[in-house]
Amino acid sequence: MFGDLMGMMGKLKETQEKVKLTKKRLETVTLQESTPDDTLRIVISASREIREIHIEDSLLQDKEQLTDYLVITLNRALEKAGEIHDAELAAVAKEGMPNIPGLDALM
Template identity: 35%
Template sequence: MFGDMMGMLGKVKEFQAKMKEAQESLGQLTESAEAGAGMVKVTVNGRKQIISLTIDPDLIQPQDREMLQDLIVAATNRALENIEEQIKAHIQQSTDGLLPNIPGLDLSKFMK
């Protein structure tokens, strides 16, 4: 029984190390999305930070300010939605085999 407990403790420590490694590498994941037929393009990373914003020069007109704001929000939200799948896959791959497969367990909630 003591050996089982030590083995379990070793798995937990290994899991913690893998989670930390996975978290640190999230910045390398990127996802882009666009809005307005490509007039606004946003790229985000796995830490959910905007790393690039491209705006078509034709949109930079005072009378188009409200539309530009809407397009930026739309592209950003789309990119953030798209990166979620990459984050989940990355975490799952990084921790594969360390914990039993528990249906509904979403480890991405542990990533900040």
């Protein structure tokens, strides 16, 4: 019994390290979201950090449209980044789960 427990503890520590490395790697993964007319482009990391915002000069003339575009485009970018982030971490966490009979049926 204690051998299994020690093995599980080792696997848990290994999984924690993989999660940490995955989070670090996600900081380097970037994606871009833009408006349909490409007057606004957002570059964001998979760790949900805004890296760049590109605004065409023509969009600067219309504050209301710029505000609307920023809200919509930032929300879409954050949603996509969150999906990538969560999927990557879930895969690492599932890989590190101990093999407990019947556990797959609950997930």
